[in-house]
Amino acid sequence: xxxxxxxxxxxxxxxxxxxxxxxxxxxxxxxxxxxxxxxxxxxxxxxxxxxxxxxxxxxxxxxxxxxxxxxxxxxxxxxxxxxxxxxxxxxxxxxxxxxxxxxxxxxxxxxxxxxxxxxxxxxxxxxxxxxxxxxxxxxxxxxxxxxxxxxxxxxxxxxxxxxxxxxxxxxxxxxxxxxxxxxxxxxxxxxxxxxxxxxxxxxxxxxxxxxxxxxxxxxxxxxxxxxxxxxxxxxxxxxxxxxxxxxxxxxxxxxxxxxxxxxxxxxxxxxxxxxxxxxxxxxxxxxxxxxxxxxxxxxxxxxxxxxxxxxxxxxxxxxxxxxxxxxxxxxxxxxxxxxxxxxxxxxxxxxxxxxxxxxxxxxxxxxxxxxxxxxxxxxxxxxxxxxxxxxxxxxxxxxxxxxxxxxxxxxx
Amino acid sequence: xxxxxxxxxxxxxxxxxxxxxxxxxxxxxxxxxxxxxxxxxxxxxxxxxxxxxxxxxxxxxxxxxxxxxxxxxxxxxxxxxxxxxxx
Numbered sequence: 001x002x003x004x005x006x007x008x009x010x011x012x013x014x015x016x017x018x019x020x021x022x023x024x025x026x027x028x029x030x031x032x033x034x035x036x037x038x039x040x041x042x043x044x045x046x047x048x049x050x051x052x053x054x055x056x057x058x059x060x061x062x063x064x065x066x067x068x069x070x071x072x073x074x075x076x077x078x079x080x081x082x083x084x085x086x087x088x089x090x091x092x093x094x095x096x097x098x099x100x101x102x103x104x105x106x107x108x109x110x111x112x113x114x115x116x117x118x119x120x121x122x123x124x125x126x127x128x129x130x131x132x133x134x135x136x137x138x139x140x141x142x143x144x145x146x147x148x149x150x151x152x153x154x155x156x157x158x159x160x161x162x163x164x165x166x167x168x169x170x171x172x173x174x175x176x177x178x179x180x181x182x183x184x185x186x187x188x189x190x191x192x193x194x195x196x197x198x199x200x201x202x203x204x205x206x207x208x209x210x211x212x213x214x215x216x217x218x219x220x221x222x223x224x225x226x227x228x229x230x231x232x233x234x235x236x237x238x239x240x241x242x243x244x245x246x247x248x249x250x251x252x253x254x255x256x257x258x259x260x261x262x263x264x265x266x267x268x269x270x271x272x273x274x275x276x277x278x279x280x281x282x283x284x285x286x287x288x289x290x291x292x293x294x295x296x297x298x299x300x301x302x303x304x305x306x307x308x309x310x311x312x313x314x315x316x317x318x319x320x321x322x323x324x325x326x327x328x329x330x331x332x333x334x335x336x337x338x339x340x341x342x343x344x345x346x347x348x349x350x351x352x353x354x355x356x357x358x359x360x361x362x363x364x365x366x367x368x369x370x371x372x373x374x375x376x377x378x379x380x381x382x383x384x385x386x387x388x389x390x391x392x393x394x395x396x397x398x399x400x401x402x403x404x405x406x407x408x409x410x411x412x
Numbered sequence: 413x414x415x416x417x418x419x420x421x422x423x424x425x426x427x428x429x430x431x432x433x434x435x436x437x438x439x440x441x442x443x444x445x446x447x448x449x450x451x452x453x454x455x456x457x458x459x460x461x462x463x464x465x466x467x468x469x470x471x472x473x474x475x476x477x478x479x480x481x482x483x484x485x486x487x488x489x490x491x492x493x494x495x496x497x498x499x
Binding site: 066070130132 | 430448455456459462463
């Protein structure tokens with residue numbers, strides 16, 4: 001049997017509602033800011049009650065050459081810019097990108113809804129395909145982000161594009177981890193990206209899972225684990241991690257930002273939409289087993305906690321069943337909204353920055369803990385404390401749960 | 413339309429669609445080597461020209477012979493001339 005290799009993180013990249021780059025993301029989180037705002041476009045959608053979102057600003061798509069950009073919607077632009085940042089941070093260039101040793105695994109919830117809408121808006125005027133641009137398909141295919149990143153950056157290794165709704169980014173990092181651990185690739189650019197569209201908010205609103213009660217006070221929502229929480233606020237962006245075989249990183253003398261030590265993803269067939277605490281617990285236990293760590297060796301849990309009524313309770317119950325009320329837990333959705341496929345990677349890389357700083361970001365808008373979510377140890381303010389390992393959760397519609405464990409490097 | 417108006421509309425439409433440097437858009441410029449377009453762009457160029465001039469040219473064999481910007485000018489002008497749309 002092949003020996004598994006150790007896998008470390010040597011690059012991070014972010015495009016988030018706080019702007020371009022990991023630094024902007026962390027500045028927003030450390031300051032406790034909200035990126036949620038009112039979105040006028042939503043007022044024009046009949047039946048949509050949610051009027052708020054966390055949108056990416058200040059990105060100039062023309063940073064990407066036209067021939068690469070023509071097949072990109074916003075999510076691929078975010079993914080490409082975040083990938084560039086991660087690669088630059090890791091010190092990798094054209095030699096590695098074109099070596100076949102570096103692959104890509106970047107997921108999104110769907111292809112570009114905006115591009116699809118634009119096409120069909122025109123198509124339905126006369127049912128004609130004569131105005132269909134040649135690059136439309138490349139924006140709406142499910143592997144649009146991963147394919148566009150490989151094209152724009154000249155990457156010749158493996159290409160994967162998990163599509164598992166809100167678990168996509170977390171799964172992408174996990175699958176990248178397995179590619180490198182198995183020795184199939186020496187480097188993997190991993191993460192997720194998504195772009196906002198009113199239909200995304202509508203998806204949650206029709207299931208009565210979108211926040212609709214804070215349209216006039218957008219910075220007060222979402223409210224993970226809070227008694228007054230009323231649902232998801234959709235966001236957008238891209239989070240990218242560059243994973244690398246430990247031996248490769250040591251040989252290159254690369255700065256090592258953390259080590260991925262555990263990953264699990266499980267299906268929850270109990271219901272396609274409703275969260276289930278037992279399935280969440282099973283996912284976290286499998287991840288700990290993969291990491292060969294005991295619950296008491298986890299120093300921080302970055303929760304999925306999107307501020308839905310049911311989801312936060314189920315996650316709190318699942319965490320409490322394993323960790324009791326001792327391990328600090330926070331969700332970053334109160335700052336960033338739910339950046340969909342990007343959330344797993346964006347929040348994980350923020351967690352890695354917390355490990356590096358030995359400092360925890362609290363849950364924003366958690367003013368009064370819901371008694372049903374009270375069985376865990378919530379982070380209520382910025383905390384300085386020894387942090388060796390974190391666990392990251394993502395739970396998705398469709399019954400797709402995923403978790404990762406990252407440790408500081410070196411540890412012990 | 414006059415011939416100059418046609419040339420101007422072609423050049424402005426293509427410059428916008430393909431983000432071309434207007435200084436490089438000389439009639440003798442090869443659309444592939446000098447302007448950097450490729451086969452995907454050629455598909456979209458037809459759509460752009462059809463939209464700008466409200467005609468159908470997708471099935472015309474002459475399109476496949478186009479090599480320079482001047483070829484495009486001549487093709488479109490000839491097409492409009494045939495339709496009696498030239499001043």
